[in-house]
Structure formats: C-alpha cells, structure tokens
Amino acid sequence: MSDSSKRGRSDGTWIAELDICLAKGAEIPEGDTHLLERLARNETPSDLRSEACLSLAADWLDKCSRDHPECDADKNKQAFLPTRIIDVGSPTTPPHLHVTGDGETGKWVALSYCGSADSSFTLNASSFNNLRSGLPLADFPPTLQDAVLVTRALGLRYLWVDALCTFQDNSNDLTVEVSKTSQVYSNAVVTIAATSAETLDDGFLDKREPHFNCSFPWRRQDHPDSVEDGCRTCPVFFRRGRSPLNKDRPRDSRWATSGWTLQEELLSKRLLYYTRREMIWQCRAGKATEPEEEPTRDPTLFSMVKELQDGSDSSEDSKRSMAAKYKVWYEVLKEYVARDLTSENDCLPAISAIADSFHTQLEEQYCAGLWRGDLLFGLLWSLHCSSGGSGPPGRMLRRALLRLFDYQDKHPTLPARKPLTGVSKNRGPSWSWVGADDLAGITWPRESGTFDYLATVVHVEVRDKTHDGFGSIEGMALTLDAPYRHLGLRLGTYSRSPRNPISLVQRALTRLSPLARTRKLAEIALMRPDCLASTTTSGSVIVPSRSKEFTLIQLAKTSIGPRPVLYVLVLQRQKRDKANGAGPQRYRRVGLLRLMPSQPDNDDYIGEAMTDLLEGVAYREVTKKEWPVGTFVID
Incomplete structure (x- = not known):
C-alpha cells in the first residue's frame, strides 16, 4: 500500500509500493471500519463512458484551470484556431469540419493517437464536402467517436485530429500543417492520449476488464459469523505505486513507443491519458490517477520540458542555463531514439515540432537534430x-x-x-x-x-x-x-x-x-x-x-x-x-x-x-x- 510520507528506506533502497483499489460492484456492508472498506470508497468504474469517469476528467481540467496558475498563465487569452478543426456538436447535432476564418480564436482539444496509415476515414478532396456538412457520430471510427464524447464532456467545442484537419492527399498542405504542429498541441487546452487504442477502429472508452490480480480475504471484527469461517473474500486491483522505479508514462501500448507521439506529448499543456487500466492526468502541477483527484509532482521528461519553457535567463548564469537546456534536449533525444519510426522520411519531421519549441528558447541554428x-x-x-x-x-x-x-x-x-x-x-x-x-x-x-x-x-x-x-x-x-x-x-x-x-x-x-x-x-x-x-x-x-x-x-x-x-x-x-x-x-x-x-x-x-x-x-x-x-x- 502506498504511503506518501515514506519515500524509500534510509539506506536509499526501495521496497514494493502498491495502491489497492476495490473492484467496482464489490459488496461492502455498511458500518465496516476495516481498511478494505475504506479502500472500497476509491472505486475504479469499469465503464469509461460512465458519468463518474467523464466527470472525473472534467473535474481534473476544471481544478487545473482554476487552481494551477502555472498551467494556465494565459487562460484569458484565446489562441488562434488551427486552419481546420472539428466542431464536435452535441448529442443532437452531428460533428462537422469547421474551416476557420482569418483571426478566429477559440479553445480546443487535441487528439494524440496511433492511426492506421491506410485508414479510409481521412480528409481528402473527395471527403471534404461531406465532413464539412457533418456526419452522424456513428459514422466515425470508434477512436474518433470516443474523442468527440470526451471533448463534449470536458465542455469544449472543438477537437483537432490530424487525419481530419489536414488534407492527406495534398503534399503541400501536409507540409504546411505539419510545420504548425507545435502551435496546435501547445495551445490546445488539453490533449487526449488514446494510448489503449492500437488503431482508429479500437476506441479507448470500451468497458475495462477488471484486473483482479488476487482475492483479498478479511475478517469483520464486528460480525465474525456473518460469512463462512468469519472471513469475506473480495477481488482487488493492484496498481503500481509512485516511485522512481516506475516510468513517467504508460509503456504498455503502441502509442507509447511511437516516435510521432513523443512531440505531441511533450508539447501539450495538459494530458489526459486513457490506458488499458486507468485514466491518468498530467499537467505542470504533476500527475494524478484514478481515483485520486489531486496531482502530485514527480520528475518526468514532461516536467523537464515545461520547466525549460517557463524558465527565464539572467546574464550572470546564461551559460549555465544554456547547458541545462542542451541537457534537456539530449534527454528528449534519448527517449526519441528508443521509439519506433515506420518511414525512412520520418526521422526529422517526427521531432520537428519539439525542435521548433526549443528554438524559441535557444534562439540558434538547428542542425539536423543538433544545435549550433x-x-x-x-x-x-x-x-x-x-x-x-x-x-x-x-x-x-x-x-x-x-x-x-x-x-x-x-x-x-x-x-x-x-x-x-x-x-x-x-x-x-x-x-x-x-x-x-x-x-x-x-x-x-x-x-x-x-x-x-x-x-x-x-x-x-x-x-x-x-x-x-x-x-x-x-x-x-x-x-x-x-x-x-x-x-x-x-x-x-x-x-x-x-x-x-x-x-x-x-x-x-x-x-x-x-x-x-x-x-x-x-x-x-x-x-x-x-x-x-x-x-x-x-x-x-x-x-x-x-x-x-x-x-x-x-x-x-x-x-x-x-x-x-x-x-x-x-x-x-x-x-x-x-x-x-x-x-x-x-x-x-x-x-x-x-x-x-x-x-x-x-x-x-x-x-x-x-x-x-x-x-x-x-x-x-x-x-x-x-x-x-x-x-x-x-x-
């Protein structure tokens, strides 16, 4: 069980650290004061479309916007909308592609996912008019359906999806819009990371199978004879606790090992991960997981990049500051080169948005993955x-x-x-x-x-x-x-x-x-x-x-x-x-x-x-x- 007051032994070694959450639907009699009863209140709903899950995501965003000044220093300033964006509509209004006008501003959600290169549901010359007129939500692939539902639950109108907002059959448009990736993700209110969806047809809000690692027997002291042998058995889900031994992002998915998704992750203001087991919230204030509501700070690559973006140089320690920025860049490269690329042409483009962001801080020539x-x-x-x-x-x-x-x-x-x-x-x-x-x-x-x-x-x-x-x-x-x-x-x-x-x-x-x-x-x-x-x-x-x-x-x-x-x-x-x-x-x-x-x-x-x-x-x-x-x- 997790104990935030004890972070390892005095000699620097670590022992196993676990959070225990009772499975949704498990029966706990009222009045039971045992530890497991208290844990039962931290339920993890198996249906990600449930009101509890969607409300938790909305609460994370609301509290972050309201209580974390470091996360939304410019919350009163709306950014220019991307060239094209999906208007998610409402339960009675179908989503449609919105072509923005000059100087049009707004707030949007960005989707980070692993799509199939041969997916037919994309923006091209033949699909443009239909997408602009609007299509029933049921016609969208499951992953995009889920992204629309989450965007609506967050109270936001617009959703940016690269496959639907960039012409996939126009190389000039692709080149122009890829160069704007840095602004799209860094100005989005939040990025949905659909890590559990391997393709557009998978979806990420499907009902989660409970991960019952074991059954946990306990004895009720006030009613020892209420069940056979005075014990009651209930399945529980074990989640890895917070420690430096655990990675700073989900690693059990194709999304987490893709070269393209790294820049989408690191450039975002906030991230809402949908993994196979749980939802995870990430912002400048830290990370939160179900059923926790308050984020806690842990050193991650995400936090390192955000600190670099927020830092200011002074003339007396400018050299040291530059060295620190270069160090973060090599940390980014260390993560990037361990990921997968599918095309021989992706090596530089898949990290170009991060390079663009670093260029704002370094103000020097970018030299094919290195800095002058x-x-x-x-x-x-x-x-x-x-x-x-x-x-x-x-x-x-x-x-x-x-x-x-x-x-x-x-x-x-x-x-x-x-x-x-x-x-x-x-x-x-x-x-x-x-x-x-x-x-x-x-x-x-x-x-x-x-x-x-x-x-x-x-x-x-x-x-x-x-x-x-x-x-x-x-x-x-x-x-x-x-x-x-x-x-x-x-x-x-x-x-x-x-x-x-x-x-x-x-x-x-x-x-x-x-x-x-x-x-x-x-x-x-x-x-x-x-x-x-x-x-x-x-x-x-x-x-x-x-x-x-x-x-x-x-x-x-x-x-x-x-x-x-x-x-x-x-x-x-x-x-x-x-x-x-x-x-x-x-x-x-x-x-x-x-x-x-x-x-x-x-x-x-x-x-x-x-x-x-x-x-x-x-x-x-x-x-x-x-x-x-x-x-x-x-x-």
Whole structure:
C-alpha cells in the first residue's frame, strides 16, 4: 500500500509500493471500519463512458484551470484556431469540419493517437464536402467517436485530429500543417492520449476488464459469523505505486513507443491519458490517477520540458542555463531514439515540432537534430550495435578479445539489438545522429567533466525541404577546422551471429594477434562505426577487402577522474563527381574513437587488461606529436 510520507528506506533502497483499489460492484456492508472498506470508497468504474469517469476528467481540467496558475498563465487569452478543426456538436447535432476564418480564436482539444496509415476515414478532396456538412457520430471510427464524447464532456467545442484537419492527399498542405504542429498541441487546452487504442477502429472508452490480480480475504471484527469461517473474500486491483522505479508514462501500448507521439506529448499543456487500466492526468502541477483527484509532482521528461519553457535567463548564469537546456534536449533525444519510426522520411519531421519549441528558447541554428551552439558535443554520438546499451566503447573490443581467448562461456555476449526497420542510411548527414543506421543504439558521452574542444565549426550549410529548418532536409554540409591524420585500414569478410553483434573494425581485430600487431590494433581499437553493414541471405556481412585510407580528426578531450580522454572522428573520402569536382574534397563520417592512457592498476582478467593496453598505446600514438590542422567538409 502506498504511503506518501515514506519515500524509500534510509539506506536509499526501495521496497514494493502498491495502491489497492476495490473492484467496482464489490459488496461492502455498511458500518465496516476495516481498511478494505475504506479502500472500497476509491472505486475504479469499469465503464469509461460512465458519468463518474467523464466527470472525473472534467473535474481534473476544471481544478487545473482554476487552481494551477502555472498551467494556465494565459487562460484569458484565446489562441488562434488551427486552419481546420472539428466542431464536435452535441448529442443532437452531428460533428462537422469547421474551416476557420482569418483571426478566429477559440479553445480546443487535441487528439494524440496511433492511426492506421491506410485508414479510409481521412480528409481528402473527395471527403471534404461531406465532413464539412457533418456526419452522424456513428459514422466515425470508434477512436474518433470516443474523442468527440470526451471533448463534449470536458465542455469544449472543438477537437483537432490530424487525419481530419489536414488534407492527406495534398503534399503541400501536409507540409504546411505539419510545420504548425507545435502551435496546435501547445495551445490546445488539453490533449487526449488514446494510448489503449492500437488503431482508429479500437476506441479507448470500451468497458475495462477488471484486473483482479488476487482475492483479498478479511475478517469483520464486528460480525465474525456473518460469512463462512468469519472471513469475506473480495477481488482487488493492484496498481503500481509512485516511485522512481516506475516510468513517467504508460509503456504498455503502441502509442507509447511511437516516435510521432513523443512531440505531441511533450508539447501539450495538459494530458489526459486513457490506458488499458486507468485514466491518468498530467499537467505542470504533476500527475494524478484514478481515483485520486489531486496531482502530485514527480520528475518526468514532461516536467523537464515545461520547466525549460517557463524558465527565464539572467546574464550572470546564461551559460549555465544554456547547458541545462542542451541537457534537456539530449534527454528528449534519448527517449526519441528508443521509439519506433515506420518511414525512412520520418526521422526529422517526427521531432520537428519539439525542435521548433526549443528554438524559441535557444534562439540558434538547428542542425539536423543538433544545435549550433553545442554542435561539437553533439558530434560525440556513437552507435552501439548490441543490446548492451550505453556501455563503454571498449566493451565491443573486450568481447572480441574474449572470443579470441575462448572466454565465451564465462563472459557470454548479449543478443543483438534489432536495427530500426524501414530507415535509410541516407536520411540525414553522416555527421548527425540521424544518419546512423540504428537509432536505438545511439548514446552520447556520460563524462561529467568539462570538454575542451580541439575542432572549430566554420560553417553549416542547410538545404531543407520545408523551409522552416526543422523538417526533412535535402542536404547539410558541416565544415570543420581540426587536427588531422591519415590512416590506412584493411577489413575483410566475416560471418556475424545474432548473438555476436560486433562492429566491422572490432571483428577485424579477432583475425590478428594482439601481441604481434599491438600498435596497428591500437590505432583502431575503439572504433565505433556509425553504419551497420548490409547482410546477405546467408547472414554474412560483406566489407571491403582492400586497404582503405581513413582520416582521423581530433574533436574534443576531457577526463574521467585523473585519466584524460580524447575523442577522434573517423572520416572517409568521398568520390568526386561533376557536382563538386571543382570544390573542396568532401568526407563522410564513419565512426568515433575514444582513447585514454593505460591505467596501471587494472583488472587482471585478459579482456580488461588487453583493452586497457590497446587504449593506452593508441592514446600515446595519437598524442605524442602535434597533428597539422586542416579544413574538412563533411556531408
């Protein structure tokens, strides 16, 4: 049972924390003073269309608007209505599409949902007149029917649904309206998050099946003989309590793992989640769940973004404030890259509205998922090809060495992560994280020290398709001045098992003797390739079998405790074509190196010791003499 006055043990550990709610309809005799009787008053109705559920949602909104000044600082100022919006009508008046006039203002609800790409119920040239004239509510798909009912219950007139308010057969209209997404969600009074609806045909107000995890027997002290054995049994629903162990948003749905819904969630003023088990309210004041009425504050990504939007800079701590804003951006990216995208063209558009919102705070150039003022740190992303997550770069080398010395059984390799499907390696510039093959494996350095940047950003050239700087791009070239060195590598063909996800360069290490070729190995020891190799039907991975020349450029240095760390970008020359034949040599980023000197007192097992040895030799090789500085144009 939840106890808000005790937040964990004194030693910092946590125990299970549960809320217990009695199922709707369970009989509790009057006068029973037992704990379970008191819990029974916190009923969770199984029918989300019930007066109790709809009233609770309306009460949450009413109390938030009335009692939370931080949630509605501009409540007396109505926003301009979107280009088109659904007028939900009334029980006797059918919903219809309203085309707004110039300067028309109002209040609306936004719907966030996972729709089917092939849904026939959309706004297009042939459906426009019917939607504008009005259709019976029964003709709408169940998810949209439910959204209309909730909007009416909240006492609001307008509902914005992307599929019905944007022409789905007009690419120009789609481009224009997608660029307005930030304003649509940030100015909506509340956003309905239909997390339990997998498609438009599912609905989210269907009767909930009671989640009876167990039956809870209790004894009535005042009537011990009222039931057999003096005990009464009643089914109860257990809900996870509030603790840092619980995620800050529902995770058991397609909606919660969609790349598109993240910006709809984070930009909203308020959120009304309809999950499979309960309703959840989220606003700047915190989060509330059934049957609770008052929100409680918990640190979430939503709250971090809202604090950034509400903050004001002062000249004396402007630098620290900017660093905090960049940190929130990387937290957003961390969440975003873990989500699913279905189209190779969605990577930047699906986060464009959040970027637009951040641009208001940062007031600097947006560079394909990164920011000009923090671009050099942004370039330090790396791709983890395994499910090992965000472990140290040396882990991949360590696995190679373990296999070389038959340490497989003692230190098994984790299963491979499944690369993001349907995404092309050509969707973004190679130097940005959007150009990686597997977004789910992207991380940034976790070192907390200060970074000393050795490269300088000279110019960023953007060719975007939407002309707002936040959506799809046709190309983006980055020009850097940096210390450089050329290096030749030789790679070969190898077979990759799903249980041995190792990078191309790291696999090449297993074909050589680390003792005889230490220096050569050290030069490529911590290579983190940005792109996964293509696979044949037999599962073989094909890599170049001839020597290739790569260019290393020193990007930044920092420290982990007393040990300095050096980050080096690995570039590859591009072939000249007619378009750039007369221009400067152009490069593509292919990986990242992280190097540091050897540590005398290291673990004694062979993988750790050899990894540290190679890191140390590579670090000394790179830093023993000053590198010349050159200019590099990276696509």
